Amino acid sequence: MRPAPRATMRDVAALAGVSVKTVSRVVNQEPSVSPDVAQRVRTAVATLGYRHHLGASTLRRTEQRTGTVAALLQDLSNAYSASVLRAIEVAAHERDIAVVASSLDEDPARERQIVEGLVRRRVDGLVLMPATASQAYLQPDLDAGLVTVCVDRHPQGISVDSVAVDGARGGALATTHLLDHGHRRVAFLGDDLRIETAAARYAGYERALAAREVALEPGLVVTGLRSAADAARAVHGLLDSTDPPTAIFAARNAVAEGAVRTLRERGVAHATALVGFDDFALADVLDPPLTVVRQDVDAIGAEVVSRLFARLDGDTSPPRAVDIDLELVRRGSGEIRPPH
Incomplete structure (x- = not known):
């Protein structure tokens, strides 16, 4: 089924009972419109889900592609986000498609602001690592044909493809490994638990402790x-x-990087076991080498690209939630046993 066409400036003008020129003045924030008329226009804009196209003030809207996709990830300086972006760039280059990328820094307002700007520029597709609790604000753009794939986190409030891992399984894998080596006082260090990935990894930690009947000690849990x-x-x-x-x-x-540095500074790197989540450069040459739960970032990136370009090529099958498997990589730090 073809997507419904985006609302046009002419549609907004008809609903608000004003001229197209008046709508143009309001959306371009010109001061020459009375407050009551401007409010009518803004109400019509919200009702229709209209997005102002920066280059469309004097041009008729067309349905032609722009040859641009956007990747909005949490932190492009982070090895995980950078690797996902690289996979998207390689595949996009093969199709002569430009990639626009930005960091969201777990800021919901920033996400919505950047998405709005990209939609106004008519990007063809969006890869999103959501910072918002709900992405329902995207529904008018999805209805108008914006292809969206969520990565690392599952979509909320919308039905689109997603590519992620089972974070709870990863958390349980790491914690169980430490318990298997004789530890009973296992600390959890994580991000803000309002973030889906952080909450899932913590849930896995809790699950592993409960499975071994090890009491969860709040003093050993540090989040945020x-x-x-x-x-x-x-x-x-x-x-x-x-x-x-x-x-x-x-x-x-x-x-994990901060933990490695501190254990080394305190002279207990070979006395305190450590398992990280996600691999990073040189983790295998640390002393001791770092044991990690590793996501297959190449597989994640490849699947994101596959779903994105399949949709751009006309795939209308139901949205899919793809889970990529995790791997525990034993290197030494996670195999240290507790003192007797």
């Missing part, structure tokens, strides 16, 4: 860690406690 520096401070605090953990599950690569 956004950077390696945050993680370093958290590890210092845990090590300075009266009963420090013998093992740590660092549920994000930046958190």
Whole structure:
């Protein structure tokens, strides 16, 4: 089924009972329109889901492609986001499609602002690692033909393709590995639990402890860690406690980096077990090498690209939620046993 056409400036003018020129003045924020008329136009814009095309003030809207896709990821400086972007770029280059990329930094307002700007520029497709709790605001654009694929997180409020991993399974895999090596005081270091991925990894941690009948100790759980520096401070605090953990599950690569640095500074890198979530460059040459739960970023990127371009090529099958498998990579840090 062909997507419904986007609302035009002429549609807005008809609903608001004004001229197209008046609509143009309002959407371009010109001051020469009375407040009541401007409000009528804004109401019509919201009702119709109209998006102003920056280059369309004097041009008739066409349904031609722009040859541009956007990748909105959480942090392009992060190894995971950078690898996903690279996979998109390689596939897009083969099709002579330009890629626009931006970091969202877990900021819902930033996500909506950037998406609105991209839609106004008529990007053909969107790869989104959502920061918003619901992406229902995208529905008018989806109805008008905007192809969207969510990565790393599942869509909420809309029905689109998604590519992710089972974070709860990954969290349980890491925690169980530490428990299998004799640890009973396993700390959890993670991001804000309002974030889907962080909450899933924490749920896996809880599940693994419960399965082994190990009591969850709130003092060993530190969340809201956004950077390696945050993680370093958290590890210092845990090590300075009266009963420090013998093992740590660092549920994000930046958190693992901060933990590695602090354990080394404190001289306990070979005495405190550590498992990270997500791999990163040189993790295998650390001392000790870092054990990680690794996502297959190449497979994730390839699947995102496959779904995105299949939709752009006309695939109208029901949306799919694709889960990519995880792998525990044993290197040494996660195999350290607790002191007797």
